[in-house]
Amino acid sequence: MAVTSTVARSPAFHAPTFHTNQYSHRCRCRGSVSRRMRLKMSAAASGVTSVQTKPLTLTYLEANGWLWEVNGVRIIVDPILVGNLDFGVPWLFDGAKKTLKNFRLENLEELDCLLITQSLDDHCHKKTLDALSNIYQDLHVVSTPNAKPILETLFKEVTYIEPGQTTQLKGRNSSEIIIRASAGPVLGPPWQRPENGYFIQAQDPKFTLYYEPHCVYNKFLLEEEYADVVITPVIKQLLPAFTLVSGQEDAVELARLLKARYVVPMNNGELETKGLLSSILYADGTIDSFKALLSNALPHVQILEPSPGSPLDIPIPL
Structure with a gap:
């Protein structure tokens, strides 16, 4: 259930007053599982390993998908775990994972929240x-309102937040985090509501994570913001005369604006693709070229590279 209330702001946030939906949620899922297990050791079947709880652990699930553990609160983000990514028109585009080919939903254990950034199939994957x-x-969902036509038929507990609005989430371990939406890309006419990026604020220990899967942002709106950890694509994905996903120098500028300590790069275009669109879709830049750009501009910022299916512990001071 979502309840409107006021959330006290941490110094980590510098935005003006914003709307809040507050809720506590406990997910009831099938079977009995251990709280200390974060991802089943089903390496032979899925390529995923497991680790003990840390303040911030990020597991990349390829494409735009992630499993985050934020002070023990488990959040699955934009997952594509059943079938390929084809937008319902596989003759136009069909993308398959390269590493986690045999990953199954059953490989996941406890989840506190599903987080959706955008309304299209590469983020809100219907299958x-x-x-x-x-x-x-009974999984609680936090999402852009743009995805409501898909989500309202599937989940009972959905909190829709627009850029500038927040919601508070309490995990089964009683840890609380604040999720605040920021403005992402506009997928349609300029008057349409933008999709979401997110600031995730943890309290004990205190840190902030930022994620937007297209490296699209409003520079003016981010100038007074802060994030310890920035997850962003760094390799551009381009069509003739159109940028699908940004990166490279834009990712460097994002890290500068948010005064980041760590950048976690993602390559959401790294799929096995076929179809008409794949023949004209191309990449610009590499991880190495991004490293060089970041080192020259922000030598104090550390890059932490994820490997699909392997939990990545972020060194947050306790």
């Missing part, structure tokens, strides 16, 4: 969400 809603029937 995955259909299956996820069957396994985690």
Whole structure:
């Protein structure tokens, strides 16, 4: 249930007053599982390993998908875990994962929240969400309102937030985090509501994570913001005369604006693709070229590279 209330702001946030939806949620999912297990050691089947709880652990699930553990609160983000990414038109585009080919939803254990950034299939993947809603029937969802036509038929507890609005989440371990939406890309006419990026604020220990999967942002709105950890694509994905995903120098500027300590790069275009669109889609830049750009501009910022399926512990001071 979402309840409107006021959340006290941490110094880590510098935005003006914003709207808040506050809730506590406990997910009831099938079976009995250990709280200390974060991802099943089903390496032979899925390529995913497990680790003990840390303040911030990020597991990249390829494409735009992530599993985050933020002070023990487990959040699955934009997952594509059932079938390929094809937008319902596989003749136009069909993308398959390169590493986690055999990953199954059953490889996941406890989840506190599903976080959706955008309304299109590469973020709000209908095949995955259909299956996820069957396994985690009471899973709470935080999403852009743009995805409401898909989510409202699948999940009972959905909190929709627009850029500038927040919601508070309490995990099964009683840790609390604040999720605040920021403005992402506009997928349509300029008057349409933008999609979401997110600031995730943890309290004990205190740190802030920022994520936007297209490296699209409003520079003016981010000038007074802060994030310890920035997850962003760094390799551009381009069509003739159109940028699908930004990166490279824009990712460096994002790290500068947010005064980041760590950048976690993602390559959401690293898929096995076929179809008409794949023949004209191309990449610009590499991880190495981004490292060089970042080192020259912000030598104090550390890059932490994820490996699909392997939990990445972020060195947050306790």
